[in-house]
Amino acid sequence: MRSRRPRQPLHILVVSHCFDPEPFRINQVVADLVAAGARPTVLTGQPNYPDGQVYPGYRAAGCGIERHRDGYDIARVPVVPRGNGRAVRLILNYLSFILSGIILGSWLLRRRRFDAVFVYATSPVIQGYVGLWFGMVKRAKTVQWIQDLWPEALSATGFVRSRWLLEPVRKVVSLMYRSSDLVLGQSHAFVRHLSRQAGRTPVEFFPNPGEHPPAIDGAVPAPRLGPGFHVVFGGNLGKAQAMPSVIAAADLLRQDTDIQIHLFGSGAMRGWIEEEIACRGLMNVKLGGRMPSQTMPAIYAQANVLLLTLVDDPLIAQTVPSKLQSYLAAGIPILVAVNGEAADIVKRSGSGITCPPDDPAALAAAITEMKGMSAAERTEMGVSACRFFAEHYDPGRLSRQLLALM
Numbered sequence: 001m002r003s004r005r006p007r008q009p010l011h012i013l014v015v016s017h018c019f020d021p022e023p024f025r026i027n028q029v030v031a032d033l034v035a036a037g038a039r040p041t042v043l044t045g046q047p048n049y050p051d052g053q054v055y056p057g058y059r060a061a062g063c064g065i066e067r068h069r070d071g072y073d074i075a076r077v078p079v080v081p082r083g084n085g086r087a088v089r090l091i092l093n094y095l096s097f098i099l100s101g102i103i104l105g106s107w108l109l110r111r112r113r114f115d116a117v118f119v120y121a122t123s124p125v126i127q128g129y130v131g132l133w134f135g136m137v138k139r140a141k142t143v144q145w146i147q148d149l150w151p152e153a154l155s156a157t158g159f160v161r162s163r164w165l166l167e168p169v170r171k172v173v174s175l176m177y178r179s180s181d182l183v184l185g186q187s188h189a190f191v192r193h194l195s196r197q198a199g200r201t202p203v204e205f206f207p208n209p210g211e212h213p214p215a216i217d218g219a220v221p222a223p224r225l226g227p228g229f230h231v232v233f234g235g236n237l238g239k240a241q242a243m244p245s246v247i248a249a250a251d252l253l254r255q256d257t258d259i260q261i262h263l264f265g266s267g268a269m270r271g272w273i274e275e276e277i278a279c280r281g282l283m284n285v286k287l288g289g290r291m292p293s294q295t296m297p298a299i300y301a302q303a304n305v306l307l308l309t310l311v312d313d314p315l316i317a318q319t320v321p322s323k324l325q326s327y328l329a330a331g332i333p334i335l336v337a338v339n340g341e342a343a344d345i346v347k348r349s350g351s352g353i354t355c356p357p358d359d360p361a362a363l364a365a366a367i368t369e370m371k372g373m374s375a376a377e378r379t380e381m382g383v384s385a386c387r388f389f390a391e392h393y394d395p396g397r398l399s400r401q402l403l404a405l406m
Contacts, residue, residue: 010403011113012040013140015131016120017097019044019074021055023293025208025322026120031070032209032399040072041112043105043130045079045097050236050267050290052082052089063104075108077101085268094124101130106137116141116406125150126169128176135181143406144177145184145206149193152315170197177201182405187341189318206402210325210393211293222298223288228260229371231335232303234296235323237267240316242309242337247276248360249367250285257284259367261307264288264299300330304378305352305370309337312357320345327351328389333381335370337363349388351381 012033019042020027033040046062047055054060061078068074077100083089117140119131128144135142151169155161177183177198184206185191195203225232237243246261253259261284263273270287277285291299300306306327310316317340324342327334334352336343343354355366370378 009037009039010406011115012038012406013109013112013114013117013131013134013138014040014042014120015101015117015127015134016042016044017094017122017124017127018047018049020047020068022047022049023290024049024120024122025325028211028395029120029209029399029402030072032395033403034070034072035396036399036403038403040118041109041114042068042072042074043101043109043134044074044076045100046076046081048079048081048093050082052085054081063100063108065108075105077104077108094126098124098127098130101127102133105130105134109134112138114138114140116143118402118406119144120147121145122147123150123153125153125173126176128180132176132179141181141406142179143182143184144180145186146190146194147186147208149190149315149318173197174199177203184405187318187320189341193318204405206405207320207393207398208322208325209395209398210329210389212329212395222291222295225260225262225299225302229258229305230303231259231261231305231307231367232264232299233262233307233309234264234291234299234326235321237263237265237269237273239268240311240313241267241269242311242358243269243273245337245358245360245363246307246309247273247280247282247285249363250282251280252360252364253367254282254284256368256371259371260284260286261367262286262288262299262303264291264296266290296326297330300327300332303330303332305367306330306332306334307337308334308342309363310342310357312339317341325389325393328385328393331382331386333370333378334385335363335366337366345388349384351385351388 016026018024030040046058046060065073065075080092080096082093117131117135119128121128121144131142150173151166174197183198183203185194186208191205250261320342336346337355337357346352355362
């Protein structure tokens with residue numbers, strides 16, 4: 001690895017399969033690295049998450065460098081879009097970024113030097129090999145920030161079930177960790193798991209930072225939720241988010257017409273949710289669609305409760321969804337229907353209540369319990385949420401910690 005002269009800005013290559021305008025926390029992390037004095041360059045694909053279609057203004061076969069409004073460069077390489085999200089398209093999407101990143105990314109970045117390579121390792125975690133390649137050719141420190149556990153995530157989602165396929169993936173991922181200079185886990189449970197795979201490579205805890213405390217921008221239009229007791233969910237509407245439990249809980253709550261459940265986002269389960277709303281005749285579930293990130297603070301501010309649900313799975317229980325940090329920053333009471341570390345955070349912070357996952361009756365009872373609380377009780381939960389956010393997930397402080405690690 002190349003040594004740096006003192007006081008020079010750190011030049012960082014950020015490798016991320018998805019990036020702005022796609023809604024991922026790495027967007028905020030890169031902005032905070034710039035604010036902390038670093039010089040990042042992002043290597044990513046053409047934006048097509050979550051709907052599987054390339055965003056307007058981009059081409060799947062596009063290849064080039066664009067300047068971000070915050071003053072750093074984004075090198076984009078061609079990818080096969082996710083399409084309908086089925087196995088073949090996802091595999092092609094994953095592999096196309098890895099191959100394009102190594103081959104075409106090397107051409108786009110051929111004249112640039114880097115002190116560190118930082119991989120935002122959502123699925124496919126094996127995109128970390130793109131980071132290893134650049135770490136080798138640029139003689140830079142390679143840091144992997146792991147957001148999903150492979151191959152466990154493949155089996156938990158049902159994407160791959162064959163032990164004969166999972167074991168080779170495990171070995172490939174373990175080799176990637178062992179070949180890196182540093183591995184970061186987004187939860188304490190991740191750190192324990194990763195330490196068993198990483199050999200002598202150091203593994204440290206580095207959480208997903210929150211967004212900056214939300215400012216309500218009157219110039220950004222946001223839907224008005226109107227009167228009632230509003231339970232708001234924001235994020236991906238996928239299989240992991242336990243949407244069947246949410247719909248079943250809403251069915252149990254249909255007699256309390258004051259309670260309204262709002263689902264903001266998109267994903268694989270949206271069509272199913274629409275069908276269930278119509279089939280059950282639910283008037284208390286509203287689909288708000290996918291909103292720009294700058295709109296969400298104004299939506300959260302209208303909520304009485306922010307909802308986080310995940311399926312009951314041992315692997316998922318080790319994850320702390322990044323939306324939890326957004327919820328904490330909003331200063332609104334939180335209801336989590338999950339096991340594991342996310343539930344522990346809500347209990348420890350005093351920011352809300354928890355209930356078992358995949359249990360519609362328990363979820364309905366928890367919503368009713370929160371509605372029955374006094375305004376003062378819910379306000380205190382919101383204050384506790386803001387306090388915990390400032391102590392543990394402040395993005396400015398965490399960006400400085402990240403630079404120190406690199």
